[in-house]
Amino acid sequence: MARGSEFITLEDGVLRQVVGPNSRHLARMESAYDVDLDAPGGGIRINGSPRDRADARRMIESLSAKVEQGVEITDDLVIAILRQDRRGAAATGGVLAFGRKGAITPTGLAQSRYVDMMTHCPLSFGVGPAGTGKTFLAAAYGASLLRAKSVSRLVVTRPAVDAGEKLGFLPGDLNEKVDPYLAPIWEALNEVLGPEQVQAHRDRREIETAPIAFMRGRTLKNAFVIVDEAQNTSRMQMKMVLTRLGENSRMVVTGDPTQIDLLNPRDSGLSHALRILKGVEGVGVVEFAAEDVIRHPLVERIVRAYDADGTRGGT
Secondary structure, three states, X not given: OOOEEEEEEOOHHHHHHHHOHHHHHHHHHHHHHOOEEEOOOOEEEEEEOHHHHHHHHHHHHHHHHHHHOOOOOOHHHHHHHHHHHHOOOOOOOOOOEEXXXXXXXXXXXXXXXXXXXXXXXXXXXXXXXOOOOHHHHHHHHHHHHHHOOOOOEEEEEEOOEEOOEEHHHOOOOHHHHHHHHHHHHHXXXXXXXXXXXXXXXXXXXXXXXXXXXXXXXOOEOOXXXXXXXXXXXXXXXXXXXXXXXXXXXXXXXXXOOOXXXXXXXXXXXXXXXXXXXXXXXXXXXXXXXXXXXXXXXXXHHHHHHHHHHHHHOOO
């Protein structure tokens, strides 16, 4: 196919981020789309076939739009978008929230579907391997609702089981027991609200954290509820926490069905809920896969290796 050339004009600040340090982002795009890219000043020149130029142009426009939204263009972000684009689904999600470092936006198709689901479904399930952003995005969305006063409380709960260790045996009060397990939650809340505001909301009990057992007997009205590490809930616990939803409340349940730490994995409330609630009106499910991992590229390969070993029944 005949090769041609076109030029995309970009402002200097946008151009620097799209090009990347030592032109790293351009090099990744050249490899992905079989094009030659050059940034002589004032924009980026694309040389290649019409189809390859169109793919590269779409990617450049996607990155430049994110810069204008306040998103920092990191290596991991470029890698994730390129990975999605090669699967025929360029990342297109809008701004989820504005944090201290700029806009927080979904990366990739799965995250975009996840954010869309949270905004439309009273009960959402985000399931898949660690590193896919499911907990961080849920917390960021909940923080944005709290800041906008769309809800009056953000409630974060999780089962008191983790890799064989029960929270009751850990030192400290309830918050001190739970907090170390909620690092992605606090990261997201601090990013959107700032540490001082997070503490102020906690002091006013507008942000609550507790094991699932403490949810019994409550009706959560005007709240955004996150159920984290839900694969370690029992069936009875899952039913109990799902039925806590009250007026003007939303709930997001996150977990990885392949990482169950219960003595009887068959009793996992997450796996059971996903099966019986499929197709129920108002319930949404997004399943993340290894290719949706947005950490170091090696993490995706590690997840795939463990998935393959599980399929083979390795010991």
